[in-house]
Amino acid sequence: MKIVEAVKTESDAETISRKLTLNAKGNTLYADIWRFGVNTALRISDLLTLTFDDVQGERLVITEGKTGKTRSIKLNTSAKTLIGRRRAAHPTHAYLFQVDSNRAKGKAVSRIAVANAFKAVGDEMGLALGTHSMRKTRGWLMHSGGKSIELICKVLNHSSPAVTMAYIGITQAEVDATYDDFGF
Template sequence: MNFVEPIRDKEKLNELKQLLRENSARDGFLLTFGINTGLRISDILPLKVGDVRGKTHLVITEKKTGKPKRFKINKTLRAYIQSYTEGLNDDDFLFKSEKRPKPITRVRAYQILNGAARKIGLSEIGTHSLRKSFGYHFYQRTRDIATLQMIFNHSHPAITLKYIGITQDLIDEAVDQFSL
């Protein structure tokens, strides 16, 4: 498995949103949903319209950990959900495959995200970049590593900092400032 990075640059993030929305409503919504929830792709893809439409919280059992998770759907995402799900049935998958009556696969989600990211000059982007981008920007805005650690269910703040790329940013900055 390749190591992926968060999308740190907000302009690039907005450029990626625009490109994906132009490709399809589903692809744009995938990015928007992922960066606003911080959920793993394995927890996002099986979601159905009825799981999110009209809801203030998303309640799931995490595939990786088997633990229940209750996550607040922010106001901006609720508006996207309302718009995106208009005309869809509650049983419809949010990220339905065009070829079969199932959600897109993790591989297809990777192809969509990575392909669009490469078009705008981003590398090391994959499905996990959505979760990492959520964490990175949450931390940049709040500096609240304890809450982020709880959201991600990490055992230590250092794990969370490394996970969202802050540790690497600090190392890079320190090396840039160092010379003999």
């Protein structure tokens, strides 16, 4: 399995969103998937099966495919706005991220299509982007914003903080730098 990176700045995350829209000639589908994925930290398998019925007021209630656990995720303003915009633009869609092509009418966008769109933008930016990059980015931005590893572990639904640290890409160089930052 190829290792993908977390995007480590909000500015780069925003650039990815813009490039996804540009590469799709104005279609916001992949940019919306990117934004929603970073905002909710869902696994791609859960993200692509979301329906508008999964939205219950201010929350998204799903059963995770990987763990079988029910999750209730509070939707932030950005996620709610995205859902409202997609619902208004596609009132007949069942899936939040549904395609309109004749071959896949009525189906959610495929993981392969998303992976290809992300990879193309990653190649442009010199980043190893993939479908897990959204979750990793959410975790990294929380970490750099001062949130505890234990809280990030809970948000990502990981089994331990050690898994979370490896997942978001805390490097040996970053650990080493703490020795310079906190000497007396």
